[in-house]
Amino acid sequence: MNTNTSPLTQKLSAFVALAEAELAVLEQLHQRRRTFEAGRDLVHQGQSEQAAYILAAGWVVSYKLQPDGSRQIVDFQIPGDFLGLRSVLLHTSDHGIEPIVDIEAAEVLVSDLLQAFAETPRLATAILWAVSRDEAMVVEHLVGLGRRDADARMAHFLLELGVRLSLVGMGSKKGYACPLTQYHLADALGLSAIHVNRVLRKLREDELVTFRDGFVTFNNYEGLVKLADFDPAYLDQKRPILA
Amino acid sequence: MNTNTSPLTQKLSAFVALAEAELAVLEQLHQRRRTFEAGRDLVHQGQSEQAAYILAAGWVVSYKLQPDGSRQIVDFQIPGDFLGLRSVLLHTSDHGIEPIVDIEAAEVLVSDLLQAFAETPRLATAILWAVSRDEAMVVEHLVGLGRRDADARMAHFLLELGVRLSLVGMGSKKGYACPLTQYHLADALGLSAIHVNRVLRKLREDELVTFRDGFVTFNNYEGLVKLADFDPAYLDQKRPILA
Structure with missing residues (x-):
C-alpha cells in the first residue's frame, strides 16, 4: 500500500492541502501495521493504556456495553478512520472496538502523535478536524434518534455511510x-432484526435502495435523500479549508 | 482575570502538566476577549467563516434547529469549554450557540490554533483530549437516551454537570x-416542562437533590449516583496522562 494515497491521507486531504512534510509524517504514523481477525476485540471497554489505530482496510464496529450485558452500537469505522483515538487520550476506553471483517490497522501511541504534531502543526489541526467531524456525526445521530421514523433512519444511515x-x-x-449484517443495522438503529428486514424490503420495493449480497445499490439517490431529509453538510467534505 | 488559572487552563491541567511555555501560549489564545449578551446567538446554525471561542465566564447552550423550526438542545457549555471549535473547523456550523447569561469569551481563529500548535504540540494533544472528552459526553447521552427513565436521566444530567x-x-x-431554567432541562432531556417539574419534585422529596433558586444542592450524592447508575470515567479527570 502506498501511504501517499492511504485512506487517512485521502480523508485529511478534504480538510488540508497536504505538503510533502505532512505526507512524510503521515507515512511515519503508518509504520506499525498489524492485522486483526474479525470478531476479536481490539479494545475492550474499560481497558486502559491501549494504543490507538489508523484503520487501513476493513470495517470495525464501536459499541458500549450496557449494564444488562447487551451491546449498543455507537458507530462503524471505515478505512481512514481512527480507532480508539478517544480511548488512548482518556484513561480508560469508554467503548469496545471489534473488527467486522479481518482488518489492517496501524498502531499509534500518544508519543507518536506528540512527535507528529511537533513536526507539523497543520496535521494536528487536520486530525482535530477529523475528530470534530466524528463528533458532528454522533450529534447528528443523537438529534435524529427521536425525530426520524424507521424508514428515514435507515435511509439516512445508508446515505451517510455512502458519503x-x-x-x-x-x-x-x-x-x-x-459487510454489515441485519443484526448490525438493528443494533445501530435501535430496531429489531425483523423490523430491519421489513424496512429494507419496503425501500427496495419503492425502488429507492437495495441492500443485498454485501452491496448497497442506490436505485434512486435523490428520492432517498428526500425521504431521509439528508443534508451532508455536517460531513464537511466539499473542499479543503486550509490551502 | 489571571490566565494562569483560567478555566481552560484548569481543565487542560487534568490531561497534561502544563509548563511555562504552554501557559504562555494559552495566555496568547485568551487575548481577544469579548463579552456577549444573554439570548443573542454567537453562532447561527449554517453560518460559515465564524470564529471559535474559549468560554471564560458564563453558561452557553448549543442547539440544533429542527426542520419544523423547533430547537433540540445538544449540550451546555461552561467556563473552560470551547464554543464552536467544531464550527470553525467545519465549513458551516452544524449547530447554533446562544449565551444563557451574559458571558465572557476569547475569540480564536484557525490561524491562532495553528500558531499555538506549532509552538507547543503538547497543547495540541491536550485540546484533542478536550474534544475527545466532549465526544465521549455526546456518546454517553446517545446511549443513555433510550435506556434511562426520566428520573435517572435528570439525576445523570445533574451529576455530570457537577463533575x-x-x-x-x-x-x-x-x-x-x-442558571438553567426548567425549559432548558426539558429541551435537553426530551421531557415536557411539566414532567421536569414533577421529576425535580420527586428527587427533592426523596431527599436526593434540590434544584431551587439557581442552585443545585446534592442532599444525598451517593444515592443520586446509584439512581442514575452514574460512572464518571468518561469525564476522565482523575489525573494528568501526560506528565
Whole structure:
C-alpha cells in the first residue's frame, strides 16, 4: 500500500492541502501495521493504556456495553478512520472496538502523535478536524434518534455511510460494498432484526435502495435523500479549508 | 482575570502538566476577549467563516434547529469549554450557540490554533483530549437516551454537570450554582416542562437533590449516583496522562 494515497491521507486531504512534510509524517504514523481477525476485540471497554489505530482496510464496529450485558452500537469505522483515538487520550476506553471483517490497522501511541504534531502543526489541526467531524456525526445521530421514523433512519444511515465511503474512494452515488449484517443495522438503529428486514424490503420495493449480497445499490439517490431529509453538510467534505 | 488559572487552563491541567511555555501560549489564545449578551446567538446554525471561542465566564447552550423550526438542545457549555471549535473547523456550523447569561469569551481563529500548535504540540494533544472528552459526553447521552427513565436521566444530567463544574472550581459534591431554567432541562432531556417539574419534585422529596433558586444542592450524592447508575470515567479527570 502506498501511504501517499492511504485512506487517512485521502480523508485529511478534504480538510488540508497536504505538503510533502505532512505526507512524510503521515507515512511515519503508518509504520506499525498489524492485522486483526474479525470478531476479536481490539479494545475492550474499560481497558486502559491501549494504543490507538489508523484503520487501513476493513470495517470495525464501536459499541458500549450496557449494564444488562447487551451491546449498543455507537458507530462503524471505515478505512481512514481512527480507532480508539478517544480511548488512548482518556484513561480508560469508554467503548469496545471489534473488527467486522479481518482488518489492517496501524498502531499509534500518544508519543507518536506528540512527535507528529511537533513536526507539523497543520496535521494536528487536520486530525482535530477529523475528530470534530466524528463528533458532528454522533450529534447528528443523537438529534435524529427521536425525530426520524424507521424508514428515514435507515435511509439516512445508508446515505451517510455512502458519503463517508466516497471520501476514501470506496463508494459513489451508485452504491458501495458493505459487510454489515441485519443484526448490525438493528443494533445501530435501535430496531429489531425483523423490523430491519421489513424496512429494507419496503425501500427496495419503492425502488429507492437495495441492500443485498454485501452491496448497497442506490436505485434512486435523490428520492432517498428526500425521504431521509439528508443534508451532508455536517460531513464537511466539499473542499479543503486550509490551502 | 489571571490566565494562569483560567478555566481552560484548569481543565487542560487534568490531561497534561502544563509548563511555562504552554501557559504562555494559552495566555496568547485568551487575548481577544469579548463579552456577549444573554439570548443573542454567537453562532447561527449554517453560518460559515465564524470564529471559535474559549468560554471564560458564563453558561452557553448549543442547539440544533429542527426542520419544523423547533430547537433540540445538544449540550451546555461552561467556563473552560470551547464554543464552536467544531464550527470553525467545519465549513458551516452544524449547530447554533446562544449565551444563557451574559458571558465572557476569547475569540480564536484557525490561524491562532495553528500558531499555538506549532509552538507547543503538547497543547495540541491536550485540546484533542478536550474534544475527545466532549465526544465521549455526546456518546454517553446517545446511549443513555433510550435506556434511562426520566428520573435517572435528570439525576445523570445533574451529576455530570457537577463533575464538569468541579474541574473548573465551580462545583463540588455539595452542589453548584446553575442558571438553567426548567425549559432548558426539558429541551435537553426530551421531557415536557411539566414532567421536569414533577421529576425535580420527586428527587427533592426523596431527599436526593434540590434544584431551587439557581442552585443545585446534592442532599444525598451517593444515592443520586446509584439512581442514575452514574460512572464518571468518561469525564476522565482523575489525573494528568501526560506528565
